Amino acid sequence: xxxxxKIQLLSHFEKPILSKVLSDCPxxxxxxxxxxxxxxxxxxxxxxxxxQTKTCERGKSAIELAKTDxxxxxxxDISMPEMDGFxxxxxxxxxxxxxxxxxxxxxxxxxxxxxxxxxxxxxxDYITKPFQVDEVIAxxxxxxxxxxxxxxxxxxxxxxxxxxxxxQAAENELLRLNRKLNKLATVDRLTGIANRHYLxxxxxxxxxxxxxxxxxxxxxxxxxxxxxxxxxxxxxxxGDVCLQQVxxxxxxxxxxxxxxxxxxxxxxxxxVLPQTSAENAILVAEKIRxxxxxxxxxxxxSLVRDDVSLSLGVTAVIPGSxxxxxxxxxxxxxxxxxxxxxxxxxxILSPMA
Numbered sequence: 001x002x003x004x005x006k007i008q009l010l011s012h013f014e015k016p017i018l019s020k021v022l023s024d025c026p027x028x029x030x031x032x033x034x035x036x037x038x039x040x041x042x043x044x045x046x047x048x049x050x051x052q053t054k055t056c057e058r059g060k061s062a063i064e065l066a067k068t069d070x071x072x073x074x075x076x077d078i079s080m081p082e083m084d085g086f087x088x089x090x091x092x093x094x095x096x097x098x099x100x101x102x103x104x105x106x107x108x109x110x111x112x113x114x115x116x117x118x119x120x121x122x123x124x125d126y127i128t129k130p131f132q133v134d135e136v137i138a139x140x141x142x143x144x145x146x147x148x149x150x151x152x153x154x155x156x157x158x159x160x161x162x163x164x165x166x167x168q169a170a171e172n173e174l175l176r177l178n179r180k181l182n183k184l185a186t187v188d189r190l191t192g193i194a195n196r197h198y199l200x201x202x203x204x205x206x207x208x209x210x211x212x213x214x215x216x217x218x219x220x221x222x223x224x225x226x227x228x229x230x231x232x233x234x235x236x237x238x239g240d241v242c243l244q245q246v247x248x249x250x251x252x253x254x255x256x257x258x259x260x261x262x263x264x265x266x267x268x269x270x271x272v273l274p275q276t277s278a279e280n281a282i283l284v285a286e287k288i289r290x291x292x293x294x295x296x297x298x299x300x301x302s303l304v305r306d307d308v309s310l311s312l313g314v315t316a317v318i319p320g321s322x323x324x325x326x327x328x329x330x331x332x333x334x335x336x337x338x339x340x341x342x343x344x345x346x347x348i349l350s351p352m353a
Contacts, residue, residue, distance in 0.1 A: 027144050028052045028069070032062040032088070033077040033106070042075060042106075045133050046140065059083030063091055066098045073144055075136075076123075078107035078114070086121060093122040100150070102143045106131055112333045115265065116326065119200060126265065134236045142189060149181045188263040190240055191247035199262035199270055203325055206274045211319035218273040218281035218316035221332040222250075222288065225309045225344045227267040229301035242308060243267065245295055253291040254284060270332075278316035278349055285312040285347035309345040311336060317352040327352060 029051050031042050039055040046053050054071070056062045059080055066074065074092070078085035085105060092098040102124040107114070110128055118126050124146070125139050156174050186198040194202070203219075210217040224230070224246060231239040247269065251261050254271055264270040271288070273281055289310050297308040313336025317323050335350035342348065 026050050026052050027072040028054070029073045029075065029140070030062065030065055030071040031055045031075045032059065032080070032085070033057065033075075034080045035077075038077070038106075041133075042136065045137065049137060049140075051140075059085065059088040062088055063098075066092055066101065067095065070097060071101060072147060073140060074101055074103045075140075076103050076105055078105055078109055078118070086117060089118075089121050089123060100147075102147050104139060104143060106136075112329055113326070116329065119196065128266065132231075132236065146181070146185065149177060153177050153181060188247075191244050191263050193247050193251060193269075194260055194262035196262065196265060199260065199264065199272070202260050202262070202272060203328075206272060207319045207325045207328075210274065214318060215275045216277050216316050216318050217328070218276040218278065218284075218314065219328050219332045220271040220273070220281060220285050220288070220312055220314050220347075221264060221329075221336045222269050222271070222285070222310045222312040223336060223340070224267040225304050225311055225340075226299065226302045230299055230308070233301050242297055245297060246292060246308065246310070249291045249295055250288050253288045273316075276316060278314070278351065281314050281316050282347055282349045285314045285349075288312065289345070289347055304343070304345045311339040311344045312347040313337070313339055314347055314349045315352060323352055 029046055031039055031046075031053055032055075033039050033042070034057050036057070039057070043053045043055050054065060054069070056065055057080075060083055062074070062076070076085045076088060085107065089103050089105075092101060092103070103122065104125040104127060105118045105123050106127045106129060107118075108129040109115075115126050124143050127136060127139060153174070156177060160171070160174065186195060187193070188195040206217055209215075224242070227239070227242075230242060234242075247261070247263065250269055250271065254261055254273075256273075258274050260272040262270045262272070271284070273284060276284070289312060292308060292310045293305075295308065298306065299308045300306060302309065313332045313334065315328060315331040315335055317328060319325075331350050331352050335348045338350065339346050339348040
């Protein structure tokens with residue numbers, strides 16, 4: 001029995017439960033993909049979760065739908081005929097009606113440049129195809145939580161203008177919401193470390209500081225070896241536990257207050273090391289690699305060793321007009337690729353070209 005058929009049967013038997021959920025103003029989600037199978041699967045999965053869904057196969061039609069019946073969230077494919085997802089996102093973010101709609105890109109494009117562009121033009125999240133249903137559900141829920149908090153925050157600001165007598169109480173509530181929103185916006189909820197959004201902001205700040213003060217800025221990108229096989233054997237709940245353990249082990253290995261450990265996406269992590277040379281960065285990378293080995297998390301399906309291991313790509317540069325932050329990310333990503341190509345469970349240093 002296909003996964004879609006199982007979802008359809010589940011929807012049939014749980015109809016009374018779903019009816020109650022749908023009656024409480026369910027979130028409206030627009031799904032845009034030129035592949036009918038993807039539309040059917042995503043629509044069915046999200047309907048079972050209690051959401052209202054609309055589907056669309058073309059970018060121009062998606063823009064019109066978003067304007068006439070504004071959704072709470074958009075799942076957007078990138079590679080589509082006539083108009084790609086990047087163009088759709090840029091148009092929606094420039095329109096007053098649709099600019100606040102969170103957009104999750106779902107794409108087979110895995111290049112770091114595509115992922116970076118997705119966030120630069122206003123995307124809220126990025127899921128790589130082939131996607132995992134559990135991951136889609138979790139990311140949709142997270143983005144909707146942020147969206148609702150932002151809407152609540154705007155409502156509180158408006159209320160503050162008219163309720164002067166209750167100003168202090170309103171400000172306290174606003175402060176609580178701001179703190180909660182800031183945590184959602186900067187912390188990866190699964191691992192407890194910085195998320196991709198905060199990583200991008202931190203890199204910009206440290207790049208500018210390094211350029212001003214002429215110090216070396218190092219970056220490490222690392223990836224859990226054969227993590228898909230780990231998930232296939234133990235399931236995604238155990239996979240989440242593994243990600244949490246690896247994240248905390250990296251934090252333990254990178255113990256300077258000025259350094260940043262962030263979740264880069266999926267099973268990838270990024271470590272930013274201000275005022276660190278390439279030689280010292282490779283030593284930190286090796287320390288991280290050994291720290292993960294010391295966890296002794298069983299991984300019988302790994303082709304490297306019997307427990308969980310990391311591959312790491314390292315680079316460093318003194319920021320200047322000759323280089324860009326984007327080049328730093330690309331170089332570290334290429335070094336990570338070389339580490340995987342050379343057998344994994346190792347750290348490779350790649351100088352900036």
